[in-house]
Amino acid sequence: MLIARRANRLETIAKSLKKQYGVAIGWIATDLGNPIELDDVVRTIASDKSVTLLVNNAGTSTLGKVAESKPEDLTAMINVNIVALTRLTIAVLSGFKERDRGTIVNIGSVLGLHSLPISSIYSGAKGYVLNFTRGLQDEVAGTGVRVQLVLPAAIATDIWAISGVPLSQLDPKTVMTAEDAVNAILAGFDSGESITLPSVEDVELFANYDKARMQVLAASQTSAPASRYSPKR
Template sequence: MPPQDTKTALVTGASGGMGAAFAQRLADRGYDLVLVARNKERLDTLAAGITERTGRRAETLAADLTRDKDLASVEKRLRTDDAVHVLVNNAGGGLFGPIVTADPAAADELIKLNVTAFTRLATAAAAAFSARDDGVILNVSSGLAVGILPVSAVYSGTKAYVVSFSQALRQEFADTGVRVQTFMPGATRTKFWDGSGLELSALPDRAIMSLDDAVTAAFAGLDAGESVTVPSLPDSEWATLEETLRAVSPHFSGAELAARYIR
């Protein structure tokens, strides 16, 4: 993704952590920004700092993506603003704990953010970018989409959805000017974990990546044309997983029972 002079990137969950880091890097690459998050004060502070540091225009759009009216305003911006060529679909939350004690309302809010809002924004961007045959959709998943924990049922389920959705979207836009990347960071040193039910302090230091390194990996993977970027995973291991899935996927649908099921 080379530097741009006139294009805009829309980043959700931009008021801190990974979203703010993505915004800073995109500004460094010459993009103007639309920064989306709930906390307008923090967005405004970030936007002012980016503009002062880089000279790029940084607009703020305060929105709670679990509220339909707010979500619709961001969808509209993606569908109607021809300057927006990049969506960083980063907004998301975490919820960890045994499923038998989970708060159904909290789980519902997480699904609204991590699945419903994610899908609607990706769909809006896909429609707009497809019409121009140009654009980048960077969908943020998690290593916990596949490295599932006993306390991560809802969270891992939502992030596995992001992976499947993104893979289908990438196939849909194969051989076009629209690029789709799935970013799957592991544990990263941000405030994401605070109050999630799984504190970062419970994890060994060797399992936690710095925010700067994680975002560096995301852009390096994007520049290299990766479909999936996992910052700490050797290339050969993901390739092996994909090869295995390609080998077995034709057998997922068939008219005959596998021999082990015949009685």
């Protein structure tokens, strides 16, 4: 089941996948950023027991200064990147838990680890995807439900033109093709990864980042204010 807004593209892709792989494939043309349309999709998916895999890939980005952001752009970013991803996850989760089987793939971003002056809202949304997905991974640990978090860097897709920063402004050496990204994500999934960073060669970097994160969390677990905040005598 393919879901996006543009029916013509969905129909073309569905036809080509059916022809190439002989699979039964459907599509729903809907705006996941529209709460009423999202409700309909959630109902459809929640009631379909044949769903075994959800890929939360739909996302949108408008890059720019917070003070200059348009309400409709920030609403779309939050509604699609956060609300729809969460509602669709919940739509499949109880069935997956009941059947002790199912996979959720959430597409975040390395910008969920970092914010640029023009990416505050997008980075904030992808930071949500990261924290939401990691908590969910802990929630389903030890069950047959699997959740993969994907943190890509720049990939050559339409999102750049939509964001207001054309791909031509990026250093081509920093941009991966969508084919390479998807192959890396699938390889990461097959190797049992819970977090996949398609373009990061040294996996120790993320392990060290994660260790530091846990150290800060552990150090925060005290009732005493840190000594630097003691009233000066």
